[in-house]
Amino acid sequence: MMDAFNSLVYGFGIALDPMNIMYVFVGVFAGTIIGMLPGLGPISALALMIPITFSMDPASGLILMSGVYYGAIFGGSTSSILLNAPGVAGTVATSFDGYPMAKKGMAGKALAIAAYASFIGGTVSVIGLMLIAPLLSKVAVSFGPAEYFALMLLGLTAVVSLSDKSLVKGLIAAVIGMMISIVGIDLQTGTERYTFGSLELIDGIDFLVVALGVFALAEVFYMLLKGGSKEQPRNNIGSLKLSKSEVKEIAGPIGRSSVLGFFIGVLPGAGATVASFLGYSLEKRLAKDGDTFGKGNIKGVAGPESANNAACGGSFVPLLTLGVPGSGSTAVLLGALLVMGVTPGPMMLEQRPDVFWGVIASMYVGNIFLLVLNLPLIPYIAKILDMPKPLLLAMILIFCMIGVYGLSFNVFDLLLLLGFGLIGLGMKLFGFPTAPLILALILGAIMEESMRRALQISGGDWMTFVDKPISMWLLILAALSLFSPLIKKLVQRTLAAGKPKAA
Numbered sequence: 001m002m003d004a005f006n007s008l009v010y011g012f013g014i015a016l017d018p019m020n021i022m023y024v025f026v027g028v029f030a031g032t033i034i035g036m037l038p039g040l041g042p043i044s045a046l047a048l049m050i051p052i053t054f055s056m057d058p059a060s061g062l063i064l065m066s067g068v069y070y071g072a073i074f075g076g077s078t079s080s081i082l083l084n085a086p087g088v089a090g091t092v093a094t095s096f097d098g099y100p101m102a103k104k105g106m107a108g109k110a111l112a113i114a115a116y117a118s119f120i121g122g123t124v125s126v127i128g129l130m131l132i133a134p135l136l137s138k139v140a141v142s143f144g145p146a147e148y149f150a151l152m153l154l155g156l157t158a159v160v161s162l163s164d165k166s167l168v169k170g171l172i173a174a175v176i177g178m179m180i181s182i183v184g185i186d187l188q189t190g191t192e193r194y195t196f197g198s199l200e201l202i203d204g205i206d207f208l209v210v211a212l213g214v215f216a217l218a219e220v221f222y223m224l225l226k227g228g229s230k231e232q233p234r235n236n237i238g239s240l241k242l243s244k245s246e247v248k249e250i251a252g253p254i255g256r257s258s259v260l261g262f263f264i265g266v267l268p269g270a271g272a273t274v275a276s277f278l279g280y281s282l283e284k285r286l287a288k289d290g291d292t293f294g295k296g297n298i299k300g301v302a303g304p305e306s307a308n309n310a311a312c313g314g315s316f317v318p319l320l321t322l323g324v325p326g327s328g329s330t331a332v333l334l335g336a337l338l339v340m341g342v343t344p345g346p347m348m349l350e351q352r353p354d355v356f357w358g359v360i361a362s363m364y365v366g367n368i369f370l371l372v373l374n375l376p377l378i379p380y381i382a383k384i385l386d387m388p389k390p391l392l393l394a395m396i397l398i399f400c401m402i403g404v405y406g407l408s409f410n411v412f413d414l415l416l417l418l419g420f421g422l423i424g425l426g427m428k429l430f431g432f433p434t435a436p437l438i439l440a441l442i443l444g445a446i447m448e449e450s451m452r453r454a455l456q457i458s459g460g461d462w463m464t465f466v467d468k469p470i471s472m473w474l475l476i477l478a479a480l481s482l483f484s485p486l487i488k489k490l491v492q493r494t495l496a497a498g499k500p501k502a503a
Contacts, residue, residue, distance in 0.1 A: 008130055011357030015365055020063050020358070027067020028366045029373060034068070035075030035088055036381075037399070042072035042088060046332040050339060058340040059358040065336055066359055067366050069329050070122060070312040073272055074370045077114040077305055082107060082384050083396050085216035089207055090272030090308040092438055093280040095215060097293060097300030104296050107382045112240040113298055114305045115374045117254050121306030122367040124258035125265065125313025130360055143267055145453035146465050150474035151267065152447045155274050157482040158281040160436045167485055169432045177437035180205055181444025188452065200412040209413055210441055212400045213420025214427070214434050220393050221425040240378055250302040253283045261307030265314020272308040272315070277439050279307030313363060320344050320356055 014020060034045045045068050053061030076091035081098035094114060101110040143151070160170040183194040184204030195201040242250075257279035264275040283303035284293045293300045319330045323344040337344055342352055349356055387395065404417045427434055458464035466472045 007353065007357050008361060010353065011359075011361030012364075014059055014354055014358035015063065015361035020060055020362065021365065023060055023064040024067050024362050024366045025369055027064045028071035028074070028369050031068040031071020031073075032075035032370065032373065035072035035091075036078045037403070042069050042329045043332055045072065046329060046336070050332070050336050053336060054339060056340070058337065058342045058352065059355045061340055062333070062337060062342075062355055062359050063362040065333055066316070066362070069333065070309065070363070070366065071370060073308055073312050074115075074118045074122070074374070077118070077301075078111065078381055079399075081110045081114065081301070082382065083216060083399070084219045085396060085399060086211055088272075089211065089442060090276050090311070091304075092211060092215070092273065093276040093304035093308075093435070094301055096280065096304075096435065097295070097297050099219075100294070100296035101298070101301065102382075106296065108240045108378055109242065109298070110301055111378045111382060112242065112375065113250060113301045115371060115378070116242075117250070117257075117302045117305035118309040119367050119371045120254050121258040121261055121309035122313060122363065122370070124255075124306075125262045125310040126360060126363040126367070128259075128262045128310075129313050129316055129363075142470070144468070145450040145457065146468055146471040147474065148267075149447055149450035149454060150465065150471040150478065152274075152443045152450065154474050154478040154481065155278055156436070156439055156443055156447075157478040159277050159439050161281075161482050161485055166431070167482075170436045173427065173432050173434065174436035174440040177440025178444045178447075180210060180437075181441045182448065198412075200410065205416060206404075206407055206413070207441060208407060209404050209416050210420050211438060212403060213417045214424035214437065216396050216400050217417060217421030218424025218428055220396055221421055222428055223389070223393060225425070240375070246298060250298055252286075253279075253299045253303040254306040256282065256286075257303040257307040258310045261310030262314040264307070265311030266317045272311040273442050274439075275311035275314075276304035276308040277435065279303040280435075316359070320348055320359075 015024070030045065031042065034042065046065055049065050049068060053064060056064070072088055073090050076086060076088035077094045077098065080086045080091040080095035081102050084095050084099040086092045086095055098110045098114065101107065156174060160174050161167065179194065181204075183201055185192055185195075185202055192202065257275075260279055260282060261272075261275040264278060265271065280293075280300060280303050283299050284290045287293065287297070287299055289297065315330050319334060321344070323334065334344060337355075342348075342355055384392070384395075400417060401414060404413050405411075407413060424434065426432075427437075454464050455462070464471075465475060
């Protein structure tokens with residue numbers, strides 16, 4: 001404990017250097033703006049930063065780039081809440097309750113909760129990173145392909161089981177998401193899957209195309225279909241202040257999801273997106289008013305926002321202590337470190353303590369900057385809802401098109417966007433949940449790769465998934481998570497049948 005404290009003091013000596021303070025500020029500010037804009041995302045921003053940081057001191061360079069990374073996750077909640085257009089994958093779950101809050105005239109409160117939850121989640125992850133990074137790196141190593149498959153399956157079943165009206169509809173949505181995730185060439189066999197002879201589908205379908213179509217474009221279509229005659233004006237963003245009861249209400253979700261998000265972030269391949277969905281599903285299960293989730297429940301914003309920011313800090317554990325990137329963004333950070341002549345791994349704490357502890361200390365500073373930057377700007381950012389409805393819908397449509405076209409400069413992606421917008425509209429009209437589809441899309445490729453690797457290692461023995469204690473218990477939890485709603489209904493019916501009827 002004392003060694004960690006002394007090391008952190010050493011890290012603050014680096015992070016509080018005037019130039020490094022400027023790098024932290026520039027990084028989190030740029031990341032926040034990038035996170036707000038659907039289509040850009042932290043990966044492209046980090047890739048653009050590599051030439052800039054090439055000649056910089058490695059500690060300063062990583063401080064700047066990590067600020068962009070967690071700043072983008074912090075800022076991504078804004079477009080999710082105001083426009084239902086997630087800026088980054090890690091903020092998709094935030095839109096489930098954040099956007100309904102905005103439609104109720106509580107946009108200011110939703111953005112304020114997101115800011116506070118992000119700050120606390122980020123701070124908890126930094127404390128965890130400081131205290132138990134070396135220990136957690138050893139735990140992460142024990143996760144093999146079988147364990148990763150079981151973990152991803154648990155994350156998927158946890159979300160599917162929360163389908164409000166129908167478990168069957170949730171399963172159908174998850175299967176569709178899984179099918180979309182395997183479109184393209186199978187990297188192991190070279191076989192084309194679901195391409196229908198189209199060259200444009202060989203590389204698969206990008207997550208952003210599906211997310212913006214199913215969420216943002218579907219919302220545009222739905223609002224046009226519904227018409228605006230009965231819609232109340234949304235020029236009141238509501239108060240930013242939280243009452244004592246609201247603070248008590250979100251304290252538990254923020255604390256639980258921050259810890260959960262950090263540990264999920266430690267596992268390579270999991271990341272902020274999985275953490276946010278698990279944080280959301282955990283809070284919905286624990287809440288007494290779980291049936292109001294998806295309709296503007298403040299806990300539905302606090303949970304995923306604290307989880308995704310905590311996962312950002314957690315993802316630095318495998319990156320710095322093992323040299324293993326846990327996501328596309330941390331893969332770019334790994335490349336930047338190698339370009340700067342720093343090799344992450346078990347010896348990094350001894351060989352480059354300035355980089356390791358300097359970055360950790362800079363995260364404290366960066367989280368404070370993010371809070372100070374975002375809270376005063378909320379009333380101005382939320383003014384976007386004051387726009388006339390036709391202009392707002394046009395702006396959402398333009399953001400979606402620019403974001404998708406900027407991925408590959410291919411008109412075919414715009415047609416896919418339109419197609420997924422219509423699919424999203426159909427799901428909205430017929431009561432199909434979108435969360436299982438999106439999470440299955442994200443986890444599908446990871447689940448398939450992990451399952452294949454586990455079977456290759458075991459020589460095709462399916463018992464490998466239950467032979468190991470960790471994967472076995474994760475699969476048991478996945479089964480309980482999936483069937484718990486059915487078990488609950490059966491118990492309720494049995495109890496109801498056993499009660500004597502009133503005369």
